[in-house]
Amino acid sequence: MKLFTYFRSSAAYRVRIALNLKGLPYEMESAHLTRDGGRQYTPEFRALNPQMRVPVLQLSSGDVLTQSLAIIEYLDEIQPEPALLPADALARAHVRAVAQIVACDIHPLNNLVVLQYLKGPMKHEQAAVDAWYRHWVAKGFDAVEAMITPGPYACGVHVTLADICLVPQVYNARRFKVSLDPYPKIAAVEAACLKHPAFDKARPENQPDAE
Ligand SMILES: N[C@@H](CCC(=O)N[C@@H](CS)C(=O)NCC(=O)O)C(=O)O
Numbered sequence: 001m002k003l004f005t006y007f008r009s010s011a012a013y014r015v016r017i018a019l020n021l022k023g024l025p026y027e028m029e030s031a032h033l034t035r036d037g038g039r040q041y042t043p044e045f046r047a048l049n050p051q052m053r054v055p056v057l058q059l060s061s062g063d064v065l066t067q068s069l070a071i072i073e074y075l076d077e078i079q080p081e082p083a084l085l086p087a088d089a090l091a092r093a094h095v096r097a098v099a100q101i102v103a104c105d106i107h108p109l110n111n112l113v114v115l116q117y118l119k120g121p122m123k124h125e126q127a128a129v130d131a132w133y134r135h136w137v138a139k140g141f142d143a144v145e146a147m148i149t150p151g152p153y154a155c156g157v158h159v160t161l162a163d164i165c166l167v168p169q170v171y172n173a174r175r176f177k178v179s180l181d182p183y184p185k186i187a188a189v190e191a192a193c194l195k196h197p198a199f200d201k202a203r204p205e206n207q208p209d210a211e
Helices: 010-022 043-048 068-078 089-110 112-119 126-147 161-175 184-194 197-202
Strands: 002-005 027-030 056-058 064-066
Touching: 002 010, 010 068, 010 089, 010 161, 010 197, 064 068, 068 089, 068 161, 089 112, 089 126, 089 161, 112 126, 126 161, 126 184, 161 184, 184 197
Parallel strands: 002 027
Antiparallel strands: 002 056, 056 064
16 A cells, blocks of 8 residues: 655544554655645646545555545454444444544644635735634634543543544644643643554654655
8 A cells, every 4th residue: 555645744644543553554655745836736646636635545456545534444444453433332423523523623724725725815924824723723622622531542441533633633733832731631642642653653753754
């Protein structure tokens, strides 16, 4: 399998964690999202992913998967152990809720392409763009903080999809200088996860394309 990734991309970070947890071998190809206007906008990359975003997972069959949650679900189906979702339906819904606060409610508002649009066509100052970023992280993290009980992971003793989504979002939040002081439970979950080799290997700073 080949993962098209970018070290700072939190969506790609999610897939790197999942691949590592599953112990699936993969090679990586970097798609630099800003250099030379962004590799995602080249015709070759667009042919791979018409949405022009990472991550993209190319299977050995040649099939191409996009969208981190769809990719992670696929990996969980072809390699069920360790399971990324609990067996119990209620617990599973809870894990998905936490994961979706990050993946569906925080991240889409704070994505590079959104921030670039705010600054470019919408003509907002950098300070306003940063305030936008922090506002939506805080809204989402307020909810996550209230919903989790570190055990040590976000939803108990096992790593789940909730952790896979949360840890990359915390990385992004730190990058944009969001204070984690109001979120001791989220910070504790992040600390527990980063001790896990699958998370550590997936960290942006541990990627071959890290700058
Ligand atoms: N919902 C998508 C989001 C993918 C996404 O937006 N990726 C970002 C990086 S985190 C990207 O490639 N952005 C390209 C751009 O902003 O031009 C997923 O979960 O895979």
